[in-house]
Amino acid sequence: MKNIRFYTVGLLSLLTLAACSPANSAQPAKTASSSKKSVQSSSSKTSSSKETSTSSESNSSDDFSDRFSMDPDDGASLQYVPGAASIPEIEKLRNLHPTTGFVLRTQDGQEVGGPKARSSYDDVVAAFGQPVSSTDSANPGDGVNVWVTDNGDIMAFFNNGVLTDITFRLRGGETNHQSTGGISKSDTAKTALKRLGKPYAIMRSESGTSYVYKDSNGDESSFSTQGDKIFNVTSAAETKQLKKITGLDKNQ
Missing domain, CATH: 1.10.12 (Lyase 2-enoyl-coa Hydratase; Chain  A, domain 2)
Structure with a gap:
């Protein structure tokens, strides 16, 4: 059940970012x-x-x-996570570069968003060691892998050896009993994280960094950033709706 809930957080974060993507x-x-x-x-x-x-x-x-720009997110908002200096996984997370591998071009053939750095399966292993489990043990660089660290669990998605998305579920984040109800796009990541405290989970993709919170009822909400700017806030009600639409609520 623990692993199922962890996968739900990651998939829900992916859906949240996809819903507010520039496409x-x-x-x-x-x-x-x-x-x-x-x-x-x-x-x-x-x-x-x-x-x-x-x-x-x-x-x-x-x-x-x-x-929201077309340039990949640099994970700058991660520095504002409460206690980040004492959580080495956060700095490692910031140094990774998830990417979808897709390149957008204008009608005249110009690339949009600039060059895209990418992190490989080997880069993630160098940061966190060997994973404890994989959906494809014969080819872990083309599937989902899980790491267990002193400060939380990590789940990473790979495609052809390239990191596409990564989620870090922090230990102690659940005890905050917060929600993003009081956060809006006019806030900065710094003020939002200071107000809400340590998140339940952090998710990084090419387009942004998401922070997931869980309130005293166990309901999840989140906000997504590029750099220090918030470009999306998803309430607990919207999260429930996403779970209902995707069927993820059945895995709880």
Whole structure:
């Protein structure tokens, strides 16, 4: 049961990050472009109205880009985890570079997001030692592996020897009985972590770092960061809904 719950945390964090990825924000840009074409062919009064709408969309897009870039997350927010200096796994986690391996390109062939560093299975083994279990013992670099450390358990996902996602479930994090209900995107990672304390789990992917909290009822909520900026907050109710949709609630 312990391992099942651990896998649930990791998978739920993946779903949370996927739900707020830049791929899902691409549609508004297309809509704005379409509105612009419509503006050019309509009357001046209608044009003025749509230009205002397009401007509003642009401002919303600018706000999103202020919080979420296409560059890989550097894990900078990890330094603000309470007690991080006494938890060596956190610094090791920050030095790893998960990546999906996907490269986005613009219509003229330019790459978006800059060069992507990547960490291999061997890099993770060098940081944490040999895993205690693997979904593919014959080829651990192409599956899910689990490590047990003095400060918590680690679960890492690999594809063709490359680290794609990693989750660190901290010992002592569950006793905080906190939730992200009082956190918003206007907060910084530093203030949020200071307010909430040590998280139940930390998840790193290419696009961001997520912090998962568990309240006194056992319900999970989280917030996700790029650098020191929060770009997503998932409430306990939204987490429950995600679990219901994916069927993860049946594994609790």
